Amino acid sequence: xxxxxxxxxxxxxxxxxxxxxxxxxxxxxxxxxxxxxxxxxxxxxxxxxxxxxxxxxxxxxxxxxxxxxxxxxxxxxxxxxxxxxxxxxxxxxxxxxxxxxxxxxxxxxxxxxxxxxxxxxxxxxxxxxxxxxxxxxxxxxxxxxxxxxxxxxxxxxxxxxxxxxxxxxxxxxxxxxxxxxxxxxxxxxxxxxxxxxxxxxxxxxxxxxxxxxxxxxxxxxxxxxxxxxxxxxxxxxxxxxxxxxxxxxxxxxxxxxxxxxxxxxxxxxxxxxxxxxxxxxxxxxxxxxxxxxxxxxxxxxxxxxxxxxx
Numbered sequence: 174x175x176x177x178x179x180x181x182x183x184x185x186x187x188x189x190x191x192x193x194x195x196x197x198x199x200x201x202x203x204x205x206x207x208x209x210x211x212x213x214x215x216x217x218x219x220x221x222x223x224x225x226x227x228x229x230x231x232x233x234x235x236x237x238x239x240x241x242x243x244x245x246x247x248x249x250x251x252x253x254x255x256x257x258x259x260x261x262x263x264x265x266x267x268x269x270x271x272x273x274x275x276x277x278x279x280x281x282x283x284x285x286x287x288x289x290x291x292x293x294x295x296x297x298x299x300x301x302x303x304x305x306x307x308x309x310x311x312x313x314x315x316x317x318x319x320x321x322x323x324x325x326x327x328x329x330x331x332x333x334x335x336x337x338x339x340x341x342x343x344x345x346x347x348x349x350x351x352x353x354x355x356x357x358x359x360x361x362x363x364x365x366x367x368x369x370x371x372x373x374x375x376x377x378x379x380x381x382x383x384x385x386x387x388x389x390x391x392x393x394x395x396x397x398x399x400x401x402x403x404x405x406x407x408x409x410x411x412x413x414x415x416x417x418x419x420x421x422x423x424x425x426x427x428x429x430x431x432x433x434x435x436x437x438x439x440x441x442x443x444x445x446x447x448x449x450x451x452x453x454x455x456x457x458x459x460x461x462x463x464x465x466x467x468x469x470x471x472x473x474x475x476x477x478x479x480x481x482x483x
Contacts, residue, residue: 203240217426355391393424428470
């Protein structure tokens with residue numbers, strides 16, 4: 174049974190267009206297919222980092238939940254293995270021995286005093302990694318990866334993402350309302366206004382600014398596999414992210430608000446463009462970074478670029 178998982182964290186649709194959607198997934202999959210996921214440039218993502226996870230935690234994860242191929246295809250020319258091994262149990266056993274050897278080697282390197290950014294690389298072939306992915310465009314990914322020619326592991330991942338996407342109802346948002354992974358949005362019964370909280374049970378009143386910070390913080394924390402959604406932790410991580418040189422801006426790519434105007438066939442940049450819009454495509458659709466129809470939080474963050482690299 175595969176230990177690959179896909180969970181929808183947030184799914185939203187613009188009130189201006191039922192086809193203008195955005196979705197955020199929390200994924201777990203073998204690190205050896207991470208490069209294939211990275212080829213999809215429409216995705217915003219934050220992923221578990223071998224440079225951030227402690228060595229012991231990485232070794233424990235490999236021993237408890239190792240990344241294992243979902244099929245044992247026989248060697249042949251070409252990129253696809255059409256025939257499967259008749260005795261997969263032998264393959265599984267040998268793969269297990271290899272993962273245990275990797276843990277032993279990592280432990281030896283650790284005892285030599287080496288840093289985790291070196292030691293953890295030995296474990297990567299057997300690592301299950303967690304990644305946060307947010308996108309407005311999913312069709313091309315599903316078309317390419319839910320396909321018999323795709324590597325079996327990423328096909329399983331794509332099929333689970335498609336199933337989770339299909340079975341999740343999108344929350345309708347109007348311009349000014351926000352798609353906020355890891356933050357609960359609800360309507361205050363007394364005043365009828367929108368409120369934000371850490372979870373469904375503890376409806377702690379948060380400002381929109383605090384909700385944005387918590388969402389970005391939780392998306393950033395996936396790099397070291399632990400998640401603390403407290404306001405105190407969020408503010409601490411927020412300050413670290415925005416005060417870095419350069420700014421560590423990728424966690425701000427997962428929050429978004431619908432654009433007031435989704436497209437216009439004739440418009441020049443600077444002529445009525447709302448803040449955060451970055452370009453138009455040939456059909457006149459407005460984009461904000463890699464999001465179509467949604468203003469990406471990252472595009473609203475000051476991200477000063479240093480040109481002096483020496």
